[in-house]
Amino acid sequence: MQFYLNGYAPGDPDIVKENLPDAVDVLVIGSGPAGALLAAQLSNFPSISTRLIERRDRALQVGQADGIACRTVEMFEAFGLAQKLMREAYWVNETAFWRPSKQDRNRIERTGRIQDTEDGLSEFPHLIVNQARLQQYLLDYMRMSPTRLEADYGLEFVNLTVESDGEYPVVVTLRDVVKRTESVVRAKYVVGCDGARSLVRDSIGAVPSGDFANHAWGVVDMLATTDFPDIRLKAAIQSGDEGNILLIPREGGYMVRLYVDLGEIDPNKREAFRDITQEQVIETAQRVLRPYTLDVKSVVWFAVYQVGQRVTDRFDDVPVDQAGSRLPRVFIAGDACHTHSAKAGQGMNVSMQDAFNLGWKLVCVLEGRAGPELLRTYSAERHAIAQGLIDFDKEWSKIMASPPKDPMHPELGGLDPQELQAYFVKSGRYTAGVATHYAPTTVLTAQATHQALAKGFTIGMRFHSAPVVRLADAKPVQLGHAARADGAWRLYAFADASGKQLRELAAFLAESPNSPIRRFTPTGADIDSVIDVRAVFQQGHRELKVEELPSILLPRKGCFGLIDYEKAYCPDLKNGPDIFDLRGIDREQGAVVIVRPDQYVSYILPLDAHDELTAFFGQFLLDRH
Amino acid sequence: MQFYLNGYAPGDPDIVKENLPDAVDVLVIGSGPAGALLAAQLSNFPSISTRLIERRDRALQVGQADGIACRTVEMFEAFGLAQKLMREAYWVNETAFWRPSKQDRNRIERTGRIQDTEDGLSEFPHLIVNQARLQQYLLDYMRMSPTRLEADYGLEFVNLTVESDGEYPVVVTLRDVVKRTESVVRAKYVVGCDGARSLVRDSIGAVPSGDFANHAWGVVDMLATTDFPDIRLKAAIQSGDEGNILLIPREGGYMVRLYVDLGEIDPNKREAFRDITQEQVIETAQRVLRPYTLDVKSVVWFAVYQVGQRVTDRFDDVPVDQAGSRLPRVFIAGDACHTHSAKAGQGMNVSMQDAFNLGWKLVCVLEGRAGPELLRTYSAERHAIAQGLIDFDKEWSKIMASPPKDPMHPELGGLDPQELQAYFVKSGRYTAGVATHYAPTTVLTAQATHQALAKGFTIGMRFHSAPVVRLADAKPVQLGHAARADGAWRLYAFADASGKQLRELAAFLAESPNSPIRRFTPTGADIDSVIDVRAVFQQGHRELKVEELPSILLPRKGCFGLIDYEKAYCPDLKNGPDIFDLRGIDREQGAVVIVRPDQYVSYILPLDAHDELTAFFGQFLLDRH
Numbered sequence A, B: 001m002q003f004y005l006n007g008y009a010p011g012d013p014d015i016v017k018e019n020l021p022d023a024v025d026v027l028v029i030g031s032g033p034a035g036a037l038l039a040a041q042l043s044n045f046p047s048i049s050t051r052l053i054e055r056r057d058r059a060l061q062v063g064q065a066d067g068i069a070c071r072t073v074e075m076f077e078a079f080g081l082a083q084k085l086m087r088e089a090y091w092v093n094e095t096a097f098w099r100p101s102k103q104d105r106n107r108i109e110r111t112g113r114i115q116d117t118e119d120g121l122s123e124f125p126h127l128i129v130n131q132a133r134l135q136q137y138l139l140d141y142m143r144m145s146p147t148r149l150e151a152d153y154g155l156e157f158v159n160l161t162v163e164s165d166g167e168y169p170v171v172v173t174l175r176d177v178v179k180r181t182e183s184v185v186r187a188k189y190v191v192g193c194d195g196a197r198s199l200v201r202d203s204i205g206a207v208p209s210g211d212f213a214n215h216a217w218g219v220v221d222m223l224a225t226t227d228f229p230d231i232r233l234k235a236a237i238q239s240g241d242e243g244n245i246l247l248i249p250r251e252g253g254y255m256v257r258l259y260v261d262l263g264e265i266d267p268n269k270r271e272a273f274r275d276i277t278q279e280q281v282i283e284t285a286q287r288v289l290r291p292y293t294l295d296v297k298s299v300v301w302f303a304v305y306q307v308g309q310r311v312t313d314r315f316d317d318v319p320v321d322q323a324g325s326r327l328p329r330v331f332i333a334g335d336a337c338h339t340h341s342a343k344a345g346q347g348m349n350v351s352m353q354d355a356f357n358l359g360w361k362l363v364c365v366l367e368g369r370a371g372p373e374l375l376r377t378y379s380a381e382r383h384a385i386a387q388g389l390i391d392f393d394k395e396w397s398k399i400m401a402s403p404p405k406d407p408m409h410p411e412l413g414g415l416d417p418q419e420l421q422a423y424f425v426k427s428g429r430y431t432a433g434v435a436t437h438y439a440p441t442t443v444l445t446a447q448a449t450h451q452a453l454a455k456g457f458t459i460g461m462r463f464h465s466a467p468v469v470r471l472a473d474a475k476p477v478q479l480g481h482a483a484r485a486d487g488a489w490r491l492y493a494f495a496d497a498s499g500k501q502l503r504e505l506a507a508f509l510a511e512s513p514n515s516p517i518r519r520f521t522p523t524g525a526d527i528d529s530v531i532d533v534r535a536v537f538q539q540g541h542r543e544l545k546v547e548e549l550p551s552i553l554l555p556r557k558g559c560f561g562l563i564d565y566e567k568a569y570c571p572d573l574k575n576g577p578d579i580f581d582l583r584g585i586d587r588e589q590g591a592v593v594i595v596r597p598d599q600y601v602s603y604i605l606p607l608d609a610h611d612e613l614t615a616f617f618g619q620f621l622l623d624r625h
């Protein structure tokens, strides 16, 4: 057995450290939440060659973020990973608020307790789990995907140039972290998911702006014993004079995270925070928690997290003045484009939403379903969202960092605990990740002309799932879970009162030469691979006959031409309100709800708007016949 | 590299085929559902050496049973496997009934449709998944357990003798299937999970009685296209003259299983069934389904399954006349003791319930928690259940196999479809596996003296879970899911109106020298490892204070002495009725419900019956101090 010809590599020499191919379709830099999610999405497509490179020598083992917004769980459901997350994670059910006792400012006391997530906001709970575990789920998913993708560890991005033409115009220099040797890889597209100090960002000349870290928090994951009663509840704790803590219970029933407020950062004394020790942070926590004791048995992870609110001017390599002429080839996602206070738990969640937004667009373009102009929408959409979040984040961080109002000295200002609690409730939708609202500024978000047909599915917002019963097998399911991370659009047709228009739509979709399905689905591909049609009927599931479904709802698929029976649904009258009522569907006229591959509502149309339907998709999908 | 010294072995020579140790605590023969479940249960205990041997050269890949009763899912929840099963399996939601059309007996038509599982029968659905997959879950679980247990394939049981004394009195001869060499292993206990032709059964002189196979079914798992509309619903189909089919949709949305009735077996022509081909069975199915077509694209598995209803006279090695003097050392479980018609889907489910009944008893005895007399209850309990099921099974099989009544010729007899449907509803509880009722004939099932205190938890039946809210983290959970496959008893204390008696009980349990917890828990073991105390309060979870819980509900555990916060619950007023109402708990007096490690209710007591509580456990648990 010979090895190490090209330099020493740690680990089992039987694991062949492949050289990267000379050219790949997508090169993803960084295996954090953004990079892992993007690679997981791309790994589903055997026609697309993807590589995920990571500077570290192996997957993250512990630490960093831990808050999983409801919206992230919805997205994970599309990867079949929601149940796994829910089983392992802590569920944030309620949040407790603690403040200095009126009798004795040196003691904290509970002032309130609220439900964490508004009823009906999502079918999933707000979860807490180690970022390392979440990334591992995605890496496991990749490995089991059709492309059996594995990350390449110990390789770092050095720089890149974009040539003006050629099939693989992005020329990337990488460096082996151990051997210090450099290599060059060409790619059709490069995505920098390389975190807050992104070199990909620098290499495309994108500029972050906003505050650099202006507030510091000591973060400790620990196993401890305490008589603080809310140790298993998320708790926002303000002490009299010792500072604030955000307490987050963690997975497994015993572990807990404390965010200990270390105060504002004086830009001239930035170094000072580097020297803060975990002992100091724990001592502060112990003072904040008085009269309760905190006996730390084991520190699992410790970091001083310096919070900045920044957003980069653009998320791709096309300078604003060339936006009309050049097409993007390099993208950045996640912390590379925006950083957030840890308080609202946005960083990791928004990073993955970036990646989910970009992933299907790359798939569509690389598979020839759509023209490359589609890729312009990524920076346009996600920049606006990031900016909105930064604004929200600043406000929220300020509130969290404010000293409590001293009732003896209201003139000194400070935050009224009631105010904090009220803001918390209001901000719940942001925190849950469901406030994202794409404006109708790209081809992907239509005007809300027909919004009235389906009031509960706001155009530009994520498709808000609701319970239904699957017709063929009478199974109670969530309609939104029809969405898989497969790059397909979903067309939900809600039946009109007579069902006539629904039938006409089904016939149009199946038979008309102008049907978007016939026009935009490649020959040989499954009929639902580009646009997946699902129908929701008004009748109970025992009143409707499978044998009377139109053919588009019983499509033949796969190598055997088997029938897919999972396209037709009825209201679930047993597990809550009828979806037509819950989501405000017009019972007389019905509605067509067009949902993007990343689960956002693009368009709402009347059932008979056949031409508009095709015209909508024709804006970005390519004719395949 | 040298290998094959002791004979050729197929596969990777790097996988060291260990010789079995000379002596093991438990030797499990056969890795079917019974053996895999038993080994999974035992694999949790590092102090117990277990080996699982299997004649096949690898784990089962396809075929055999597929019905997973609700009760089995409840049990799988204790292994943390319920979510996995639910995600992958088909859910049996409704059953359709088809019979010959009155107009034309050559055509079938739908006559009814019923909900499969009665509302509230279990928190889990009735599932269908390949037996091979279910076994794989258990094998995976074993591999991840503290003992990292793997099955030993390619080894078969030959015979055994039981010596009258010694630490490892069972002397077992095994044979390597490839090399044909024999070896001897000694064991404290041997469990024969070696199926219907069990050699372990023969070796202990146990005698099966009842019908040998008397009815044959052709079983085909297939991928097919059809216009039969209920192809995704469980369907009982009776044709006019072509026979009967039971149609079971399968996991994944496309696969389906047909049980095609091949009729009674003439004992003199048993051979004939061996020659029946899958083509013949499919042709019969096609005739039964008329006027619908069935176009089989791929046959996944085919077998002719000959149904017998048999039960063995005893399930251990102690002859009836020595029951008082000898202790059992060898057990049989699953098909080795009883076989059932495939129709009610009992075989696999009951086999695993046998193993679950035996597993914790072996753990208790081998860990020194209980005396070996406990093991006598296995045969006593499970034999009665098997006999009851056989009786039920016979009746059910007869019904399923009866020709339909011809309305033109009622004098010819046969079964009225209405009758079938009614019986189906009635038998739902049997099919769901929740009808098991242990009689008060062993120390494990007490008299129902205090049943009135908790009417919904029937003594002798499985603990019927209900929704509650966990106090410390406000999480809505199922109370029954407190049960883990850890061999521990659960003591659920339901609070009295004032809470006074509950507090007194908690104090007794924590402090009295006569407390069963103090007496029966070994020094150094976690306080909840033998008897796990949980309390359910009457207040809403926001009215009760964690800091006021008695110490027994905030136990310190593990190497750090961390506090376990998951012992106290409150009614879940949001997700359905209050558990006190749902399960008929006496609100004035409260109740103690004692639940076995295999989830069956053993005893119900008033909260102040401290001595009776200790006396109950003292019947079989050993004093450790």
Ligand SMILES: Cc1cc2nc3c(=O)[nH]c(=O)nc-3n(C[C@H](O)[C@H](O)[C@H](O)COP(=O)(O)OP(=O)(O)OC[C@H]3O[C@@H](n4cnc5c(N)ncnc54)[C@H](O)[C@@H]3O)c2cc1C
Residues within 6 Å of the ligand: A029, A030, A031, A032, A033, A034, A035, A053, A054, A055, A056, A063, A064, A065, A066, A067, A131, A155, A156, A157, A158, A193, A194, A195, A196, A198, A199, A219, A303, A305, A333, A334, A335, A336, A341, A342, A343, A345, A346, A347, A348, A351
């Ligand atoms: C130390 C630390 C502590 C944090 N603590 C918290 C917290 O307490 N709460 C919270 O909400 N959020 C926290 N965060 C933020 C949160 O982890 C991020 O918002 C989230 O991880 C962003 O995901 P991402 O994929 O965009 O970037 P990252 O997770 O940062 O992933 C970037 C990846 O790229 C790799 N990489 C970087 N440069 C290169 C290169 N040149 N070549 C190859 N690979 C490269 C990195 O090794 C890393 O794996 C923390 C972040 C850090 C770094």
Ligand SMILES: Cc1cc2nc3c(=O)[nH]c(=O)nc-3n(C[C@H](O)[C@H](O)[C@H](O)COP(=O)(O)OP(=O)(O)OC[C@H]3O[C@@H](n4cnc5c(N)ncnc54)[C@H](O)[C@@H]3O)c2cc1C
Residues within 6 Å of the ligand: B029, B030, B031, B032, B033, B034, B035, B053, B054, B055, B056, B063, B064, B065, B066, B067, B131, B155, B156, B157, B158, B193, B194, B195, B196, B198, B199, B219, B303, B305, B333, B334, B335, B336, B341, B342, B343, B345, B346, B347, B348, B351
């Ligand atoms: C061919 C077949 C088809 C079936 N079809 C259906 C069906 O359609 N529907 C249904 O409900 N049920 C069916 N069953 C029954 C169902 O599979 C059983 O009820 C269930 O598997 C019982 O589980 P068990 O663990 O007791 O035994 P088994 O699953 O039979 O497992 C016994 C194991 O022991 C091994 N073994 C046997 N002898 C030895 C030995 N001497 N040494 C070592 N290992 C040994 C076997 O290889 C096997 O792995 C079928 C069974 C068979 C065999």
